[in-house]
Each structure stands twice: as structure tokens, then as C-alpha cells.
Amino acid sequence: MLNPDLFEPAPAVAERAAWLRAQLHRHAHAYYTLDAPEIPDAEYDRLFQELVALETQYPVLRGADSPTLRVGAAPLPELAAVRHAVPMLSIHTETDTTAAGAQAFDARVRRELGLDLADAEVEYAAELKFDGLAVNLRYEQGVLVQAATRGDGETGEDVTQNIRTIGQIPLRLNGCAAPVLEVRGEVYMRRDAFERLNERQREQGGKTFVNPRNTAAGALRQLDPAITAQRPLCFFAYGLGEVQGWTVPDTHAGMLDALAALGLPVCAERVVSSGVEGLIAFHAAVLLKRDALPFDIDGIVYKVNSRALQQQLGFKTREPRWAVAHKYPAQEQITTLNAIDVQVGRTGKLTPVARLEPVFVGGTTVTNATLHNLFELRRKGVRAGDRVIVRRAGDVIPEVVGRLVEERPQYVPNFAMPRACPVCGSAVEREAASVEHRCTGGLVCAAQRKQALLHFAGRRAMDIEGLGDKLVDQLVDADIVRTLPDLYKLGFSHLAALERMGEKSAAKLLERLEASKQTTLPRFLFSLGVRHVGESTAKALARHFGSLDALMDADEAALLQVADVGPVVAHAIHSFFANPLNREAVEQLRAAGLSWSEGEGASSAPQILAGMTLVLTGTLPSLSRDEAQALIEAAGGKVSGSVSKKTHYVVAGEAAGSKLEKAQQLGVAVLDEAGLRELLASALPRSSL
Structure with missing residues (x-):
């Protein structure tokens, strides 16, 4: 006999499901339509999975308006609606971030295909799950005629004019005259471009953006394409929509190769694997270099590679059975802001810092996060006691990106910058037309003194190995070192008497100080x-x-x-x-004995690279990155960290990545080490090369 509880949930359960539906609708509207998320993705996923579980146990709760039956959100009324010829469906999310997530997907696929242990492994394609905005590009006779957002999966928004501002997206495909070829992919923003954009906004006192994903989404859905053109957007292709007159390869991996051959950007970070072990290895390998990727991802997508098997597996409600998104640990979480303190930096800049209830985010426990400056803090409206969203991605300093819209139980005054430095008591000033507050104490201020000493001793500065944070703290706190020249007055007795400073360590540091006197x-x-x-x-x-x-x-x-x-x-x-x-x-x-050649830096070599910008990528056979940069700069050139239309040459070595791809897309000249040496041969003495 069937359990009646499966059909008639208790009132409390029904109320919980109704609350979840309302919350998910509200947050989906804020995320997709307003581009103003109120909670992190991980929190949304948690609420979504809870509703899925309730509806699975009690099917009667799944009404026609359930968020679990929808793919996205309704398009904005200001943009023309585009009905997708082939629905843009989402894929199932596997939130178990361990190897068990991949194993569960493989087990489901084999079960649906009727395979047992004696049967061969299933071949999968694995690729990155980009954190951007899904779009559909419609090409007719090889020409881009329309671009649309995912929208609700059935109907999206026409963003053709904005898409045309993205240089990576070809307006005409290479060697393709198919009547219809719809290409699907992700519009995203690189992290370095996002940081530069926000830094520029801060300097100008303008609005800063929450994260690269929402910045890209907001830019793509601007009514004025000129505004979109000012946002550095990128694109990766990963799938197809409607196809007429184009032969689709038999595998997903083959399809991606074919799209790349047409001139569409396809991410190189992908593998084909027979069986689940390759998926597990790829998931683990990408996690290790996730922070080094130039763009945000939140997981890996696994797909059955064979199109024939994809068709056999089919779909389940709103999701294909042949694909899954295997998540990584969330980079945004919610916690409580306990207090706001102020830190004083090397140049005297005062930075408000959030003291947080410890929260695990981005792979580590975070207790402090930057609030940047007073104006940014006020814009976000955060105060002590608020529930806030904390973001940590890679090596980026954790930051508070916003607060949850909740009523405060009692009045909390707005934070104000101190008028006197919290470290030395000197006056705090704000420069005209600047958002920054600074301590005027200079090296009188112990905070500035410590940071100045650490900077002075840095590897790329005076390279004084052994002069680290703890030792500098002791030297400054004991008033032994008050200025930079005091470092060279240190004696063995000063150092050996310090806590945890043995005789060998003291002697070695004195040797390093002496060696640093000869510099450039x-x-x-x-x-x-x-x-x-x-x-x-x-x-x-x-x-x-x-x-x-x-x-x-x-x-x-x-x-x-x-x-x-x-x-x-x-x-x-x-x-x-x-x-x-x-x-x-x-x-x-x-x-104190510091010396350098007074002519150091004034190159006597011909400045044949004057006005030129070069980019280094990959590992060169015999030159380190610093050595190659020194040779270029000695010839008058400038080394940049990113490729653009203004780049003159890209010098590529082994394992060159996205910079080489971008150079090829932009038509920038590419050199290997031999080519670089040949370019420099007339500028530098043979001994330098």
C-alpha cells in the first residue's frame, strides 16, 4: 500500500515549500532581471535543492509556477523578445564537490544506458563551467544576424547590437554558408579587466560592481551599445541551437573543434575521458589552477561525448540526462559583520576593514575583509551587526560585496573615518578629488614604517632575505629601527637579543644587509x-x-x-x-655604503623597441621571464601583462595559454625566443644575448 504522506504533506511542509518558492522567485528576479543579486550562488543552490527534495517527496507540491520547472527568468521589457527555435535548457547541478559527484553522474548514465560492470566505459567530454551569461548566436549563410540571451529558456532578449561590440565574436564564420547555424556559449568578463574597471570607478567616485558575472550581464543588456563597448567582454562557444545545412560532428569534442575552425573562441581547458577516473582527475587538476585562470568558473561540466548516446539518454523535465555541472566550493558566502576597524598602509592610506564572524569561503576560513574606502562602504550601506555577503576568489583579498536586505533590530550609526591616525595619532586628511583618507605621520607612524621596511626589503627591491613581518614588527615595536638607514646600523647584539633570532640567523641577516648595498x-x-x-x-x-x-x-x-x-x-x-x-x-x-652606477638604467644601446609593447607568455627555453623583460626594457620596449590591439609582439614559449590565443585572434605578431633574440640583436651587445 502506498504511503499517503507522499501525496498529502503536513501543513508545515507545504508552508515551507511555498516560502522556498517565493524566495527563489525573488532572488531569481534580482539575479537575472535586475542584475543585483542579494544572496550568493551557493545559498540560492541550497534553497533550490531543498525545494527539489520536498517536491520529489511530495509531488503534489510541484505547481505550474515552481522554480524547479523553469530555466531562467523573463526578459526585460525594454529589449525585444526572441523566441528560441530550440529551447536553451540548463543542466543538473551536482553540489557534492568531492569525487563522489563525478561517480554519481557516471553511475546514472550507465544505469540509463543499461550498462553493467562488464560493459565498456562511457566516453565523456569535460569542460569548464564559466561564470557568465549564456547567449545564442544565430548565423545565416555564415553571417551573424541575431544574438539573444537565455531568458526563460523559451524566450530571450535581443542583444545583437551589444554582442557585435565583442571583438572575439566573428561577424562572419570561416568557410560556412549554412542556411542556419546557432552557436551557444558564455559571455564573461576577465578578472583583471573587472578589477581595472572597479579601480577606475573608485578613482572617479562612481559605482563599483559586485562581481565579473553580473558586470558582464549588465553590460550585455544595456540599451546603448556604446556603453557595452566600454566594458571588456569576452566569449566562449560550447554548444549548438538550431542547425540547418551544417553537418554536426558525431561527438561533443568534435563539435567544439569544428566551431573553433569556424573562427569561434573555444576554451582550450577541456579533455575527453573514457570512464569516470578521467573526470575526477580533470576536476581535481582544474581546482588546483582555478585561482590562476584569468576568468571565474564555479565548476566543471561533464557531457556524454557521443551525440548518438546523448539522443538515447534524452531529457528529464528541464535537464538533459547526458550532462551535469560538477561544482567547486563556493566563492561567496553569508556571515555577520561584527565590527569595522581601520588599517593603515605603507603610504598612509586608511582602509576600513570588516571584522567578520568566521566563514569558510573560497577554500579558506575568512575573518577579515576589505571595505576599500569610506565612500565604497557607504555605497554598500553596511554597518556593524549586518548580515553580509563575503567574496574571495583566488589570491584576491576577501571583500564585503554587499549586505542582505534585512531590517536592523535597532539603530546603528554610520561608520565614520577617524580624524586622527589610529596608530600614531597624526592628523588624517583626504586629498582633493580623492576617495582616500591618509595619515600624515609618514615614517613617524609605526604602521607606515613597518610596511615601508617590508617594501624596501622585498625581493624586487633591495632583496634583503630574512627581513620578514615578525622581525620588522620587533624592530619597530622596540624602537630599534625608525628610518630606512637604521637598518644598516644594526649590529649583531641588536639582532641576537631579539625573540626567536638565533646567532646564525642574525649573522645571515647582516650578510644580506651588506650584500644589498650593491644594487641598481x-x-x-x-x-x-x-x-x-x-x-x-x-x-x-x-x-x-x-x-x-x-x-x-x-x-x-x-x-x-x-x-x-x-x-x-x-x-x-x-x-x-x-x-x-x-x-x-x-x-x-x-x-651607509649603498651604491649603484650613476649611469645605471640610462641605456647606451639603440632604443629600437622604443614605443613598442610586448607580452611574455609561457616558458622560454633559456631565458627566465625577468631576463627576457630586462632585455626588452633595455632596448626601450615595455612589457605588458595583457594582449590588446596595441600590442606589437607576443613572445610565446612552452605552455603558452590564453595570451597566445588572443594574439592569434587579434592578428598580433608572435615570436619565439629565437625571434626575440633576432629582434634584439641590433639593439644590444652580443654579450647581453
């Missing part, structure tokens, strides 16, 4: 910690002025003659060397 002018300039002066600017300054004295005496007009030095940087450099205390510190360092 660019390294020394970088080590001083002048605001806005990074490694490349330090090299440009050394190359232009040739000596420290000439640089120290330069006015802002002379500084503006240096490549890549604008008014803000010129003012910062001039102000630094106009400060008597800074000039005195430089002279004391000279008196």
Missing part, C-alpha cells in the same frame, strides 16, 4: 616606496635621468617628459624628493 638604480628607486612608482616606472625614471641626483632635482615639467609619467605621478615624485626628511634618508643610505 631602478631597484633603489622602487625600494623607496614613492607613491605610484612601481617597477616599470622606476626603470623608466632611471633610464631617462641616468642618475639619482638628476632625478631628485627634477621639477614636475621635467618628470612629465618620462614615458608613462603623468601629472599625478610627476607630482608624487617631486613631492617625495622635495621633502627634506626623504632627501636626508637618501643621503644617510649613501653614507
Whole structure:
């Protein structure tokens, strides 16, 4: 006899299901339609899976309006509606992030196909699950005629004009004149582009964006394509919609290769595996390098590779049986903001920091997160006691991206920046037209002093190995080191008396201090910690002025003659060397024995690469990345970390990745190490090469 409980749930269960439906509808609208998510993806998935479980146990709860029967959300009324010729369905999500997730999928597939242990392994294709916005590109006779968002799976939004602003998407396919070929894929934004966009927004006092996914979605659905063109969007193809007159390959992997041959961007991070072990290995391998990928992913997608088997397996309600998304640990979570403190950085910048109830996010337990600045904090509207969303992706510092829209039980005052530095008590000032507050104490401030010492000792500065955080804390807290020159006055007795500093460690540090006295002018300039002066600017300054004295005496007009030095940087450099205390510190360092060739950096070699930008990618046979960069800069060139239409050459070695692909797409000239050496041969002495 059937259990009546399966058909008639208790009132409390029915109420819970109704609440879940309402919450999921609200959050789906905020996420898909408004591009303003209120909760992390992981929290939405948890609510969704709970509703799925209830509806599975009590089918009577699954009404026609259940979110479990829907794929996405309704299109915005401002954009024309596009009905998909072939529905854009979503795939099942496997939230068990262990190997068991892949094993469960393989077991389901084999069961549906009627396979037992004696039968051969199923062949799968595995690819990245991009965190972007799904789109359908319709090509007719090889020409892009329409692009639409997923929408609710049946009807999407016409975003053709905006899609055309994405340089990666071909307007005409290579060698394809099929009457209809619909290509499906993901529009996304690279993390570096997202960070640059937000940094620019902060500098201009504008709105910052929550995450790359929602920024891409909002850009793609702008009514004005000119705004979309200002957002650096990218695209990966991964599937098909309607097809007429084009021979579809027999496998999913073959189909991706065919799309790449047509000129469509297809991600290289994918494998074909016989059996589940290959899926498990790929899932684990990508997890290890997830943080190093230039874009966000939240898992791996597994698909049965054979199209014939896909058709045999078919669909279950809203999802194909032949595919699954195997998730990774969430990079956003909800926790409580207990308090807001202020940290003082190397340049005196005051940064509000959220002290959080510990939360596991992005693979680690987070207790602190940045709030960037007062204006960003106010924009997000967060206050002590709020429930907040915390994001951590890769090596990016954890940040609070927003608060949950909940009523506060009592009034909480707005956070205000202190008028006096919390470390040294010096006055805090905000520069005109800036969002940043700064301590005016300089090296008088212990916080700035500690950070200045660590920067000075860094590997790319003076390279003083052994001078780390804990030792610097002791030296500053004990008032042994107050200025940079004090480092070179340290004796064995000073060091050996410090906690956890043995005689061997003290002797080794003194050796490193002595060795650091022989340096280069660019390294020394970088080590001083002048605001806005990074490694490349330090090299440009050394190359232009040739000596420290000439640089120290330069006015802002002379500084503006240096490549890549604008008014803000010129003012910062001039102000630094106009400060008597800074000039005195430089002279004391000279008196302590620091030296460099006064002509260091002023290249005598022909500057044949002057005005050129090169990008290094992959591993070169005999040159390290630093060595190759030094050779390029000595010839007057600039090394950039990203490829664009303004890039002159990409130097590619073994295991070159997305930068090489982008160079090929943009038509940028590509060199190997031999080509680089040939290019430089007329610029540098043979001994340098």
C-alpha cells in the first residue's frame, strides 16, 4: 500500500515549500532581471535543492509556477523578445564537490544506458563551467544576424547590437554558408579587466560592481551599445541551437573543434575521458589552477561525448540526462559583520576593514575583509551587526560585496573615518578629488614604517632575505629601527637579543644587509616606496635621468617628459624628493655604503623597441621571464601583462595559454625566443644575448 504522506504533506511542509518558492522567485528576479543579486550562488543552490527534495517527496507540491520547472527568468521589457527555435535548457547541478559527484553522474548514465560492470566505459567530454551569461548566436549563410540571451529558456532578449561590440565574436564564420547555424556559449568578463574597471570607478567616485558575472550581464543588456563597448567582454562557444545545412560532428569534442575552425573562441581547458577516473582527475587538476585562470568558473561540466548516446539518454523535465555541472566550493558566502576597524598602509592610506564572524569561503576560513574606502562602504550601506555577503576568489583579498536586505533590530550609526591616525595619532586628511583618507605621520607612524621596511626589503627591491613581518614588527615595536638607514646600523647584539633570532640567523641577516648595498638604480628607486612608482616606472625614471641626483632635482615639467609619467605621478615624485626628511634618508643610505652606477638604467644601446609593447607568455627555453623583460626594457620596449590591439609582439614559449590565443585572434605578431633574440640583436651587445 502506498504511503499517503507522499501525496498529502503536513501543513508545515507545504508552508515551507511555498516560502522556498517565493524566495527563489525573488532572488531569481534580482539575479537575472535586475542584475543585483542579494544572496550568493551557493545559498540560492541550497534553497533550490531543498525545494527539489520536498517536491520529489511530495509531488503534489510541484505547481505550474515552481522554480524547479523553469530555466531562467523573463526578459526585460525594454529589449525585444526572441523566441528560441530550440529551447536553451540548463543542466543538473551536482553540489557534492568531492569525487563522489563525478561517480554519481557516471553511475546514472550507465544505469540509463543499461550498462553493467562488464560493459565498456562511457566516453565523456569535460569542460569548464564559466561564470557568465549564456547567449545564442544565430548565423545565416555564415553571417551573424541575431544574438539573444537565455531568458526563460523559451524566450530571450535581443542583444545583437551589444554582442557585435565583442571583438572575439566573428561577424562572419570561416568557410560556412549554412542556411542556419546557432552557436551557444558564455559571455564573461576577465578578472583583471573587472578589477581595472572597479579601480577606475573608485578613482572617479562612481559605482563599483559586485562581481565579473553580473558586470558582464549588465553590460550585455544595456540599451546603448556604446556603453557595452566600454566594458571588456569576452566569449566562449560550447554548444549548438538550431542547425540547418551544417553537418554536426558525431561527438561533443568534435563539435567544439569544428566551431573553433569556424573562427569561434573555444576554451582550450577541456579533455575527453573514457570512464569516470578521467573526470575526477580533470576536476581535481582544474581546482588546483582555478585561482590562476584569468576568468571565474564555479565548476566543471561533464557531457556524454557521443551525440548518438546523448539522443538515447534524452531529457528529464528541464535537464538533459547526458550532462551535469560538477561544482567547486563556493566563492561567496553569508556571515555577520561584527565590527569595522581601520588599517593603515605603507603610504598612509586608511582602509576600513570588516571584522567578520568566521566563514569558510573560497577554500579558506575568512575573518577579515576589505571595505576599500569610506565612500565604497557607504555605497554598500553596511554597518556593524549586518548580515553580509563575503567574496574571495583566488589570491584576491576577501571583500564585503554587499549586505542582505534585512531590517536592523535597532539603530546603528554610520561608520565614520577617524580624524586622527589610529596608530600614531597624526592628523588624517583626504586629498582633493580623492576617495582616500591618509595619515600624515609618514615614517613617524609605526604602521607606515613597518610596511615601508617590508617594501624596501622585498625581493624586487633591495632583496634583503630574512627581513620578514615578525622581525620588522620587533624592530619597530622596540624602537630599534625608525628610518630606512637604521637598518644598516644594526649590529649583531641588536639582532641576537631579539625573540626567536638565533646567532646564525642574525649573522645571515647582516650578510644580506651588506650584500644589498650593491644594487641598481631602478631597484633603489622602487625600494623607496614613492607613491605610484612601481617597477616599470622606476626603470623608466632611471633610464631617462641616468642618475639619482638628476632625478631628485627634477621639477614636475621635467618628470612629465618620462614615458608613462603623468601629472599625478610627476607630482608624487617631486613631492617625495622635495621633502627634506626623504632627501636626508637618501643621503644617510649613501653614507651607509649603498651604491649603484650613476649611469645605471640610462641605456647606451639603440632604443629600437622604443614605443613598442610586448607580452611574455609561457616558458622560454633559456631565458627566465625577468631576463627576457630586462632585455626588452633595455632596448626601450615595455612589457605588458595583457594582449590588446596595441600590442606589437607576443613572445610565446612552452605552455603558452590564453595570451597566445588572443594574439592569434587579434592578428598580433608572435615570436619565439629565437625571434626575440633576432629582434634584439641590433639593439644590444652580443654579450647581453
